[in-house]
Amino acid sequence: MILKIVLLLAGTILAFWISAICGGGASLILIPILNLLLPTSLVPFSLTIGTFTSSASRIAVFKKHINWKIFLWFVPFSIPAVLLGAYLIKYVNPNYLQLIVALFLIANLPQLFASKNKSEETDKEYPKSALALIGFSAGFISGITGAVGLLFNRFYLKFGLKKEEIVATRAANEVFLHLIKLIIYISLGLYSGTALWLGIAIAVGAIVSSYTVKYILPHLSENLFKKIGYGAMVISGITLFTGTSGKIIQQDQIVVSNSSTQHKKVYSMSWRNTKMVLEYKANKGIEFEKTVSPEDLSGSLKEKYHSLMDHYDEVQIEKVYVFGKKITHEFYCYKNNVLTKFKV
Template sequence: MTINIILLFLGTILAFWISAICGGGASLILIPILNLLLPSSVVPFSLTIGTFTSSVSRIAVFKKHINWQIFFWFVPFSIPAVLLGAWLIKYINPNYLQLIVAFFLIINLPELFKSKKSEVKTEKAYPKFMLIIIGFCAGFISGITGAIGLLFNRFYLRFGLKKEEIVATRAANEVFLHLIKLIIYISLGLYSNTALWLGLTIAVATIISSYTVKYILPYLSEFLFKKIGYGAMVISGIMLMVGTSEKIIQQDKISFSTTHHSHETESVISWRRTDFIVEFAFDDGFEVERPIKADELPQHLKEKYENLKPHYDKIHLEKVFTFRKEPAYEFYCYKNGQLTKFEV
């Protein structure tokens, strides 16, 4: 654990340097690392200790650059959303939301290849009311994953903020969210001693990072600042997608298999002990089959099932979905090792 803490400490300083240069993203860099050290449910708590400390220290360093107009539009709508997100963390798997976040980060890839001229021509500032939507979405996602990071950096860039203003305004917008999240996570029991120590390690590293990065920012042009920001979004998205996908596959026991017959190809996708069968035949096209229980059958087929049941050792049921057709049902009836199939 000592080696992990040292590596996390050094990695956090580097991550928050990159975060300040890019206008955000340290949280999304640290999530895959914390996922290796902690259960998913307590990662947001550990991460939030660090991001709260980072926001406070950045406000202290860059307070004169805060855009208060954006602050007063953003914060009132983000607070109820973060309450909702933090409450839902007990009921939904945060890994799936992290996967969606990763996708939205990766779609920033085309921004990396835009020239300075094209950016000036194509980018228009968002209207102020967009801050209501951004604030709500940022609060909700932050409440579940513990991070906002680079996901909303694009919006700050489109509002025409300079690099120091982005760093300062983001910190001011998010400091209240992080404090509320910490209170909620503790009240819901979504923490552990290990998560606390790792969070404190991140906190100390963020303070060092915030007070040293002010010597780096003046050497970056606004154009380079934006390009680094978009690049960090894409890289963080790829890292998050790979790490989260592996965790989802392990947790939900996802597997794929394919078999080829003379006139059809059948692929089986297993997820949480449920098999989804994707079948392609030249005469019928694509079909998706899902195993079901008897109580999921329509009433007239329940009667058929009850009539068949005494005559067979076991009966497996599948619901078949075909494009532009009503769902069909298949009965796989076994008697003394012999299979009889009924399609209705």
């Protein structure tokens, strides 16, 4: 446990250095690490202890650079959203939201290779009212995943803020979100002793980073700052996508396979208790098959299922979509390990 905390502390200092230089992103860098140490539902608690401490310490260091106009548009809409997101964490699988966040981050790849002149031409400032939507989205995603900074860094860049202003304004916008999240996570029981110690390690690393990074920022040009920011978004997105997709494949038992013959090609995927098959036959064209439960049937199909259950040990149902033809259902009936197939 002590070794894990020491390694996390070292990683946190590095992550928050990169975060400050990029205008954000430590949370998304640390999520894959915490996923290895904690259950997914406890990761936001540990992360939020660190990000709250980081925001508070950055306000202390960069307070004169805060853009209060953006703050006053952002915060009122983000607070109710973070309450909603934190409440839904018990009912929503955060892995799927993390996957969406990862794809959004990877989508910044073209910005990384854009020329300086082209980047300046395309960076048109959003209207201030857009901050209401940005604030709500940031609060909601932050409430569920515990991370938000780098995801919305692109919007701060679009508002034309300088590098110190981005660091300071983001910290002011998010410090209230982190405090509210901590209260909600504790009230919902989404914490543990291990999560607390890991969170404290992140907090210590965040403080060290905040008070040392002020000596680094003055040496970076605005263009280099943007490039590093976009680069960090893409790298974090790839890392998050790799780690999260692996967890989703494992927890939902996703299996993809294919088989081919001279006259038929079959691609199948199973997800949880559902199996989907894409089949191509030279004489029939493309078919898409999906397993369905008896509860999804109605009318004569449900009657057919119950009549078959009177004679067989098990009945499995597939819904078949044939392009250009009507939908049919196939009943796979088993008795004494012998299969009989009916098509309706």
